[in-house]
Amino acid sequence: MEPAALARLLDLPQGEEALRARLGREGHPGLNGALEAYLKRLSAPKAVLEALAALKVGAVVTGQQAGLLGGPALTFYKAHTALGLAGRVGAAGVFWVASQDHDVEEVRHLHLLLDEEVRTLSLPLPPLPSGRIPLAPYREALVAFLGPWAREERVAYALEGQTLSEFFARVLLAFLGERGLIPFDPMAEELAPLFREALERELSDPLASAEAINQEAARIRALGGKPPLGRKPGATNLFLETDARRLLHYGEGSFTDGVRRYSKKELLEILQADPARLTPAAGLRPVLQDLVLPTAGFVVGPNEFRYVAELSRVYALYGLPMPALFLRIQGMVLEPPIRRILERYALDPWAFVDRGEEAFLEAARGALEGFREVESALAHLQKEVEALRERARALEPTLDRPFRRFGARLKGEGERLLKKVLRARLAKDATLLHHLERLKRHLRPFGLPQERVYPFPMYALRHGNALARLQEAPLEGRAVIPL
Incomplete structure (x- = not known):
């Protein structure tokens, strides 16, 4: 949801x-x-x-x-x-x-x-x-x-x-x-x-917060949602750090981290000695x-x-x-060379982030020599089929539905073939391929949005205006940060 x-x-x-x-x-x-x-x-x-x-x-x-x-x-x-x-x-x-x-x-x-x-x-x-x-x-x-x-x-x-x-x-x-x-x-x-x-209070009733989470999870499910949190029986909301960080469970008046048992008194002593060892x-x-x-x-x-x-x-x-x-905000930094590539193809950067190569191919259609002719011929064929449907329907109304289905199949198959033509043509066009690969590296590294891969200081170290541009960005929604 x-x-x-x-x-x-x-x-x-x-x-x-x-x-x-x-x-x-x-x-x-x-x-x-x-x-x-x-x-x-x-x-x-x-x-x-x-x-x-x-x-x-x-x-x-x-x-x-x-x-x-x-x-x-x-x-x-x-x-x-x-x-x-x-x-x-x-x-x-x-x-x-x-x-x-x-x-x-x-x-x-x-x-x-x-x-x-x-x-x-x-x-x-x-x-x-x-x-x-x-x-x-x-x-x-x-x-x-x-x-x-x-x-x-x-x-x-x-x-x-x-x-x-x-x-x-x-x-x-x-x-x-x-x-x-x-x-x-x-x-x-x-x-x-x-x-x-606060941690002392949680230790005094160690299952209360877990039960509160489970109750709210049940309410969310009843309303049609999918709650991400849930606590198993006996699980608390506290971790104890020893040689590793382990979740504490509680039952019969004592705690366990799966390795040894602790009384409440022992945990309070740990809390007093080093409060950082008990974490939520x-x-x-x-x-x-x-x-x-x-x-x-x-x-x-x-x-x-x-x-x-x-x-x-x-x-x-x-x-x-x-x-x-x-x-x-969802942010996207656009460095000057990437801005120029996007402008060349009138490509929306967010469309590329969302749909990748497919969005690029759609935007690049006009730059592919001969593609417009193929696309236009296919569109003309679809219009002819539509006209044929009208004539057939005049002769026999029951033919309308099968002709409509035929037209829909032709349109879908035509779009699939056009994409194959685009990809085949792309593979032979060094400039287009170079631009696509640059967009991928800058905007979709590893197939992920840029904001989930590269650190912002990378841009701040390259561009003296990066932090100022960030400060000018909106506070919500999607934000392009041009450098």
């Missing part, structure tokens, strides 16, 4: 009016002091430290896993939407660094388009939360892969990070700090203690986030929207209002 339909079905809070209605809620009493200490340790720009004052008004929050060099460009598009909405209402834009996530397959690859070639660096990261993975063993490989960019001031600053998640936070500060974006790493030593109280699952994370931050708005992607939509009962369990939900 699409986010818009789901929002209507569940009557979820959306829009600027809902955002403004949620301003003014207080966050954790120690939030500003802890954030200031964290940001000063990272040598954050002055604009970021000044943005802390806006937390008194509220926060528009977004987040993403700690990918290399900021991860795919959608990271920056989330940040842009959050900053823009925060600016409209006088709130702070906060970026949740998902440092507790241990799915390293999502963050260990860095793809760059260099000299018209897609190059990939894949790091052999251990299956740990990114907040626990030191950057030092991988810094040399990153520097070698980035080449001259590694010496650029912003990148060099980011590479000073001690962990993978700190590297990510520093990228945000280096490229978006002047806009006042506040990174928030829940595993940072200054920030992890802010979650002790997806069904609890946004709520814990909003218990610490004065969240008024939450910027998410389409998949995140679906699971956050399922958490209304968990929010109610903790006495919190759900934040106003916003979808991030």
Whole structure:
């Protein structure tokens, strides 16, 4: 189910009016002091430290896993939407660094388009939360892969990070700090203690939030939706980090991570000694986030929207209002050579992202010598068949339906043959083939939208106007960012 339909079905809070209605809620009493200490340790720009004052008004929050060099460009598009909405209402834009996530397959690859070639660096990261993975063993490989960019001031600053998640936070500060974006790493030593109280509360009734999720999932199914979250019997919404990060189960008064059992007292002792070792699952994370931050708005992607939509009962369990939900922009950077190719064929870039080669072939028809004649002849044949149908129907009305079916089959077969002609002609036209391959590399690398592969700093390092163009982009919908 699409986010818009789901929002209507569940009557979820959306829009600027809902955002403004949620301003003014207080966050954790120690939030500003802890954030200031964290940001000063990272040598954050002055604009970021000044943005802390806006937390008194509220926060528009977004987040993403700690990918290399900021991860795919959608990271920056989330940040842009959050900053823009925060600016409209006088709130702070906060970026949740998902440092507790241990799915390293999502963050260990860095793809760059260099000299018209897609190059990939894949790091052999251990299956740990990114907040626990030191950057030092991988810094040399990153520097070698980035080449001259590694010496650029912003990148060099980011590479000073001690962990993978700190590297990510520093990228945000280096490229978006002047806009006042506040990174928030829940595993940072200054920030992890802010979650002790909420985690203690979850341990006191460890199955309540799981049951709330299952109840809402049942309601969504009854309304015709497909909820993405569900908790199995005994499963909590908490992970415990030992030699690995494992989901806790609860039963008969004790907890287990599948390796050993823990009493509530033992987990509370772990929480006091190192609060970063107890972390929330997806069904609890946004709520814990909003218990610490004065969240008024939450910027998410389409998949995140679906699971956050399922958490209304968990929010109610903790006495919190759900934040106003916003979808991030879908962004596409168009560098000058790619703009020229698109203009040459009058090709809509989003049509190419959605349909790939098929959209290109349709746009390129006019450039293929002799194709128009074939296309015109086939259209003429279809008109003749239509005229024949009219004459046959005058002679015998019962012939109308079979002639109509014949015409439909002729049209479908004609379109199939035209596509074969286009592809055959394309294979022999070096210029067309070159243009198609360039569009694929820039707009659909690996068959995916550009925003899911290349990091936005790649464009910012190549083009001095990239960050300004991003700042000018709309806050919702699809946005082309011309450079």
